[in-house]
Amino acid sequence: MSSTPIQLSRCGKTFADGTRALAPLDLEIAAGETVVLLGPSGCGKTTLLRLIAGLESPDPGGTVRFDGEDVTALPIERRAVGMVFQSYALFPNMSVRDNVAYGLKVRRLPKGEIAARTEEMLEMMAIAPLAGRRVHQLSGGQRQRVALARAIAVRPRVLLLDEPLAALDAVLRDRLRVEIDALLRRLAITAVYVTHDQAEAMMLGDRIVVMSGGRIEQAGTAREIYRAPATPFVAGFVGTVSRVADLAGGEALLRPEDIEICAVAEGRIAATVETAHFLGGRCQVTLSGPDGGRLIAEAPPDAAPPVGARVGLRWRDAAVIRIPLMEAAQ
C-alpha cells in the first residue's frame, strides 16, 4: 500500500453559526506514520480529522496537501481516503460482503478483481464466515472489523479513524486496540486516529497530538508527552501529576511513580496520608502537603502507610517536570 505524507497549513475552522472549532494550525504527518489526535471532547480533534478527510473545508487560507498535492478543494469522495467512523456507518441495506466491496464497486473495478480483493479483506480481518450476514446481525466487535475491512479494501492513501473503539466495552476495546496496532504496522499506511483515551493514544501513536480548545497543545512521541509535557494542560491530561514548590520558579510537577514515601526525617517535605487504595500491582496514596496542596504518590502494594500517618516524601531531581513560567501562565 502506498504511504502518503500529509501537510496541513493554516487550517482553521469556523462554523456557520460563528463557533470557532479550530484555530489556524500547521501539522505535518510523515508517510506511513500513525498520528493520534488526543484531547477532551470539544477540543477540535474530530474537526481536524474531518478537514483531513474532506468532510469539512478549512476557513479561507488553509490548505491540505497529500504528498504535496493540494487537495483542499477536493470533496472526500475524490481524496482516496479510508475512514472508520465512530458509529461505523455500515450500510444496513447491504451484506457484510457488499459493504466491504462497496468502495471497489464505486470505483468500477473489474468484477473479478472486486471479488478477489473483497475475499482477501474478509480473510485478513477474519470475518469471512460473516460475509453473508446483515449488519444488524453483527456484534460490536464484528462491526468494527467490517468497518476496518471496508475502509482499507480500497487501498486508500490515508486511513482516518474517528474514535473507532469508543462504542465498545473495555475488554473488547483492549483486544481490538492490539489488533488495530498490528494492522497499522503491517499496512505501513499513513493513519490519523482520533481518541480521548490516553492509553489508546500512547499505545497506537507514533506521535501524539494533544489538543485543547481548538489548538494544538503539544505534538510528540508518547514518551516526550509524558516525560516533558509542554503545558500544564498536557501534563494534567496525559497521566497524573502532583505539584510541588519549585525554587527555580515556574511549575514543578511529579508523576506518582516518582514520589517515594519515606520517614519524615528522610523526606524533602512532610505530608499527611489522606487515602490509600489498593490497585493490585501498587497502591495509590493521596496526601496533603505542607501548603495544603494534594499530592498523589505510589507505594508498593503491601506497604501502604495507614491513613492519617505523617510521612516524608522524596524524589530524584531528574524526575521533576518543569514547565516554563510563560507557558504555565497561559
Next chain:
Amino acid sequence: MRNRLGFALQLAVTLLVAAFLVVPVAMSMLAGVTANFFVGVSSGLTLRWVGEVWRLYAATIGLSMTIALACVAATLALGVPAAYVLARRPGRVSRAIEEVLTLPLAIPGLALALALIITWGGFRDFRTGWGFVLVGHVLYTLPFMVRAVLAVLSATAMRDLEEGAASLGAGFWTRLATVVIPNARGGIVAGALMVLTLSVGEFNLTWMLHTPHTKTLPVGLADSYASMRLEIASAYTLLFFIMIVPLLVAMQAMSRTRRTAGPVEELPPCRPLPSN
C-alpha cells in the same frame, strides 16, 4: 382495593370508546348485506345491494384507485427529493420551505379547493379532467410524504452512512441511489401508504374539484348517502372499508415494525390528519 376500582373504571372507559368506534362500522357493514335493514337481519342476507353499487358506482372506485396511485407517484417524485434537500441543509431557509410545504395541512381543504378553482378553473381541459382532482390530492398529501421521509433522512445515522459512502469514493448521485434511498425505504413506504390511504378517502377538496365525469369513491359515497336507500349506501360503505382497511392495517403494522427496527429507522409513527 382502590386500585382495582381504578383499573375497572379505566377498562370500562376504554371498552366504551372501542364500542363507540366499532359498533357503527359493524352496523353499516351488516346493513350493506341485509335485504331490508328496517325489518332487520331476519329479512335475510343478500349481496344484491353490493351488486347494485357495483353497477352504479364501479367507475368511481376505478377512478379513485387511478388517482390514488398517480398521487403516490407524484408525491414520491416531488416529496422524496424535497425531503432530502431539507435534511441535507437544515437552516432557516429549509425551515421556511418546510413550513410552506406543510401549510396545506393547516388550511381547510375547502379554501385550497376554492383557490385552485379561482386560479386554474379557466383552463377548461385541465379543469374537467381528473388531473385537476389529482393536483388537489397531491397538494394535500405531499406534506405527509415529506414528513415521513424527512424523519428518516434527518436521523444522524443517515448522515453517517452518507459520509461513509463518500469516504469510499461515492459521488452525489451514487450515494443517493445506493445508500440514501435504500436506507430511507421505511420512511418512503410509510409515506406512500399514508398518501394512498388519504387519497382514497379524500373528500373536502375532491367535492369542490370534481365534475360529473371525475367522481371519486368518497364523492360517490356522499352522493349515495344523499339519494340512495340505506342498504345501498351501506353496501357502498362496505366496499370502501374493504379497500381502505387493508391499507390502515398495513400502516399500523409498519409503525409497529419501525419501532423495533434498526438504527436508521428510528422515526416516530406518522399520524395522518384526515380530511374531514
Next chain:
Amino acid sequence: MSNRDLPRLVLLAVPAGAFALAFFLVPLARLAAAAAGGPKGLAAYASVVTEPRHFESMMATLALAVGVTAATLVLATVAGLFLSRHAFPGRGALVAVLTLPLAFPGVVVGFLVIMLGGRQGVIGGLTEALGAGRLVFAYSLAGLFVGYLYFSIPRVILTVMASAEKLDPALEEAARSLGASRARVLKDVVLPGLAPGLTAAGAICFATAMGAFGTAFALAANIEVLPMTIYTEFTLNANIAAAGALSLVLGAVTWAALYAARSLAGPPVAAAA
C-alpha cells in the same frame, strides 16, 4: 460534502418548489385578492364579525371545536394511558380497533353517526326499547359533535400511547420512592410528561374540527358551521368574495392554533407527528 452539492440540491428542490408555487402559493394569493375584490372590498375579511350570520357560524364552530377537543383529550388520555400501562390478553386487538378509524374520511364518519343516532340508529333503538322514546341526534349539532369525536379519538390515543412509551419509568419510580401516592405521581410526573404530546394532538384535533366539512355534509343537517357557510356562499350564493374571505380567516385560525401548540410544546409538530 456540504457546499459543493448545493447546485444539485437546488435541482432536486425545483419540482416540489414549482408545484407549491403554481398550485399553492399563487392560488392562495389569487384567493386573497378575489376575497378583497368583491363589492365589499377588504371589509369582506371582517364579515365574521360584522355579518351576524357569519359571526354566529364562527362562534358555533369555535364552540364545537373546543368542546370536541376537550372531550377527546379526556377520553383518549384515559384509554391511551390504560392501554400503554397494562398488558392483558386482547390488548393488541383493542389497540387495533381504537386506532383503525384513523383515516376514515369525514363523509363516512357522518354516515356512521347516522348509523348510531339516525332515524334507524342503534341508540334510538336502545332508548325506544327502554321506553324513553326514540332518540335521534344525528342531524343536529350533537350529531356533529359525535362525528368529530369519532375521528379525533384514534389520533389522540395514538399520541398518548406514543408519549407514554417515551416517559422514563425511572421518573415515576423516583416519585414513588419519595413517597408520592399514585394520584400525585399522575399529577406531578405522568401528565406533565404527556403534556407536549397532548398539546400537539389537541391542536391538530381543534384544527381538524374547525375545518371539517365532510361530516356536516353527509349529515345534511341544518347546522351552520363555518365550512358549511363557506360552501353555501360559494355554491348557492355564488359569492366568491365572501367564501374566499371566510376560508382564509378559517385557515388563519387553524394555522394559528397549530403554530401556538408548536411553540408551547417545544419541538415542532412536524417532529412529533
